[in-house]
Amino acid sequence: MTRMRSVDAAVLILEKEGATQTFGLPGAAINPFYRAMKDHGGIKHILARHVEAASHMAEGYTRAKAGNIGICIGTSGPAGTDMITGLYAAIADSIPILCITGQAPVAKLHKEDFQAVDIASIAAPVSKWAVTVLEPAQVPGTFQKAFQLMRSGRPGPVLIDLPIDVQLAEIEFDIETYEPLPIAKPRTTRAQAEKILTMLTAAEHPLLVAGGGIINADAADLLVELAEVTGVPVVPTLMGWGTIPDDHPLHAGMVGLQTSHRYGNATMLESDFVLGIGNRWANRHTGGVDTYTKGRTFVHIDIEPTQIGRVFAPDYSVVSDAGEALATLVEVAKEWKDDARIPDYGVWAKSCQQRKGTMQRKTSFDVVPIKPQRVYQEMNKAFGPDTRYVSTIGLSQIQAAQLLHVFKPRHWINAGQAGPLGWTLPAALGVATADPDCTVVALSGDYDFQFLLEELAVGAQFKIPYIHVVVNNAYLGLIRQSQRGFEMDYCVQLSFDNINAPELNGYGVDFVKVSEGLGCKAIRVFEPDDILPALETAKKLLVEFEVPVVVEVILERVTNVSMGTEIDGVVEFEDLAERGLDAPTAIALLD
Numbered sequence: 001m002t003r004m005r006s007v008d009a010a011v012l013i014l015e016k017e018g019a020t021q022t023f024g025l026p027g028a029a030i031n032p033f034y035r036a037m038k039d040h041g042g043i044k045h046i047l048a049r050h051v052e053a054a055s056h057m058a059e060g061y062t063r064a065k066a067g068n069i070g071i072c073i074g075t076s077g078p079a080g081t082d083m084i085t086g087l088y089a090a091i092a093d094s095i096p097i098l099c100i101t102g103q104a105p106v107a108k109l110h111k112e113d114f115q116a117v118d119i120a121s122i123a124a125p126v127s128k129w130a131v132t133v134l135e136p137a138q139v140p141g142t143f144q145k146a147f148q149l150m151r152s153g154r155p156g157p158v159l160i161d162l163p164i165d166v167q168l169a170e171i172e173f174d175i176e177t178y179e180p181l182p183i184a185k186p187r188t189t190r191a192q193a194e195k196i197l198t199m200l201t202a203a204e205h206p207l208l209v210a211g212g213g214i215i216n217a218d219a220a221d222l223l224v225e226l227a228e229v230t231g232v233p234v235v236p237t238l239m240g241w242g243t244i245p246d247d248h249p250l251h252a253g254m255v256g257l258q259t260s261h262r263y264g265n266a267t268m269l270e271s272d273f274v275l276g277i278g279n280r281w282a283n284r285h286t287g288g289v290d291t292y293t294k295g296r297t298f299v300h301i302d303i304e305p306t307q308i309g310r311v312f313a314p315d316y317s318v319v320s321d322a323g324e325a326l327a328t329l330v331e332v333a334k335e336w337k338d339d340a341r342i343p344d345y346g347v348w349a350k351s352c353q354q355r356k357g358t359m360q361r362k363t364s365f366d367v368v369p370i371k372p373q374r375v376y377q378e379m380n381k382a383f384g385p386d387t388r389y390v391s392t393i394g395l396s397q398i399q400a401a402q403l404l405h406v407f408k409p410r411h412w413i414n415a416g417q418a419g420p421l422g423w424t425l426p427a428a429l430g431v432a433t434a435d436p437d438c439t440v441v442a443l444s445g446d447y448d449f450q451f452l453l454e455e456l457a458v459g460a461q462f463k464i465p466y467i468h469v470v471v472n473n474a475y476l477g478l479i480r481q482s483q484r485g486f487e488m489d490y491c492v493q494l495s496f497d498n499i500n501a502p503e504l505n506g507y508g509v510d511f512v513k514v515s516e517g518l519g520c521k522a523i524r525v526f527e528p529d530d531i532l533p534a535l536e537t538a539k540k541l542l543v544e545f546e547v548p549v550v551v552e553v554i555l556e557r558v559t560n561v562s563m564g565t566e567i568d569g570v571v572e573f574e575d576l577a578e579r580g581l582d583a584p585t586a587i588a589l590l591d
């Protein structure tokens with residue numbers, strides 16, 4: 001046995017559990033932990049400029065690669081409260097991050113000590129476990145359990161709060177014989193798989209709905225195999241986007257009220273059976289449950305038992321890890337295929353493809369100020385299938401999901417459920433830290449970009465290159481559109497005459513100057529034909545300077561983006577594509 005400070009044991013466990021990338025910022029109450037990281041030497045640390053940003057960086061880092069767990073660290077008091085939004089974003093999308101906070105000494109927790117706040121209670125509803133460790137000898141076990149919890153069942157974040165005297169206390173600990181605790185993975189039995197396939201093969205127009213659980217289980221290949229063996233088309237959810245390549249003949253489009261395709265919704269409405277795997281029936285996917293479920297049979301597979309029946313009662317369900325479920329389903333489906341027990345779904349799949357080939361939205365607008373659709377058209381030209389897109393919320397995110405293309409899992413990294421403004425920039429830094437060889441392209445509206453803008457300096461300081469496309473309408477665009485229902489345009493304008501930048505014609509903030517001031521490169525675009533050259537220049541600047549490169553596109557102020565309140569009632573505000581030239585980068589060409 002070896003005697004050491006509890007924090008030394010903690011950092012040894014981080015290494016043994018394979019979680020050595022941290023994001024955070026020190027303060028007096030967490031200094032002992034920083035001392036342990038310094039002494040250890042093997043823990044990497046990126047100094048954020050805002051603690052909330054550190055938590056989103058940790059999430060981006062986790063999401064970029066299977067097995068990753070990003071860590072965010074802050075001191076006592078406000079550092080922990082700043083990270084609450086990060087915990088919420090992570091738990092809402094089933095993403096493990098480990099949040100470590102400093103705390104006042106145990107004996108002073110109830111004395112209104114400086115920056116002593118009951119962070120474990122505050123964090124409890126937004127984490128799988130939030131705990132203040134009161135006994136130093138419990139530190140190793142607490143970290144061990146945290147890793148087991150983060151990885152088990154429905155993944156999610158954990159917060160460990162360490163009073164400063166607990167951090168400094170010495171304990172006996174042996175890392176040599178330390179073992180991560182086993183991770184339970186509920187499986188799908190053969191009988192369950194047979195029942196599901198019996199129900200599926202009784203249908204005429206079946207669909208698979210592929211959720212983010214498939215990405216968490218690292219099982220996208222198995223999903224594509226199941227689709228190919230059965231011939232059944234796939235609808236990825238927003239969290240599952242990338243589980244099947246957009247150009248796969250069995251990719252039927254996304255369904256929903258906002259981040260969806262016209263052909264995806266039309267196909268869902270034609271279906272008579274839906275097998276949901278690792279998905280949550282999010283309300284912006286289903287819209288009104290009656291419209292979504294009417295005339296359809298549903299099977300739901302999810303790792304978390306209480307997710308079954310949460311939104312509507314399925315006709316059959318299995319509690320299983322998505323990867324385990326897919327493996328058994330593929331095994332049985334292959335046998336059934338050999339025995340000719342799987343109907344030929346060729347005509348149905350072809351009809352889905354036919355909708356995909358005709359129901360496209362127009363993108364080839366060439367007016368000034370630029371229409372946003374044109375930005376995504378040019379992004380499709382500039383960025384290939386290896387690009388990892390990062391986005392959060394707003395008209396920008398909605399249109400990106402409607403018009404961009406994703407070909408691989410973990411290449412659309414989006415705060416799908418919580419949608420906190422400001423998430424995009426730090427999450428992109430986390431993604432680019434996890435995968436430095438990949439082109440990371442973040443997409444923000446002008447408001448999202450302003451929330452945690454100072455983090456650009458982190459990218460410049462630590463040489464974390466990525467491209468940030470900022471679509472600037474000088475508006476809280478999504479909220480402006482939703483205020484139409486209230487007949488107002490109130491408190492949503494970001495425009496003002498910037499006395500230092502008259503060339504902005506009232507768009508307000510000079511993002512180019514701000515970005516440059518923070519040590520990054522930036523390009524502004526006013527004309528549609530300049531978008532592609534700007535994106536190409538950005539790619540070069542990225543390599544040359546190894547810092548974030550911002551491409552700001554000045555958009556028309558008022559845009560209404562396709563959306564609705566029911567999947568059979570999505571309102572189109574712009575022209576639809578009638579011929580290939582209207583949507584030259586559409587995933588399926590019209591002519």
Ligand SMILES: Cc1ncc(C[n+]2csc(CCOP(=O)(O)OP(=O)(O)O)c2C)c(N)n1
Nearest residue numbers: 394395396421445446447448475476477478
């Ligand atoms: C912290 C937080 N507050 C408020 C919202 C509600 N909200 C969603 S989108 C949006 C406006 C986004 O504006 P912008 O980033 O410029 O994107 P646009 O819709 O204009 O493309 C707001 C305020 C939110 N998602 N997060």
Ligand SMILES: [Mg+2]
Nearest residue numbers: 445446475477
């Ligand atoms: Mg905006």
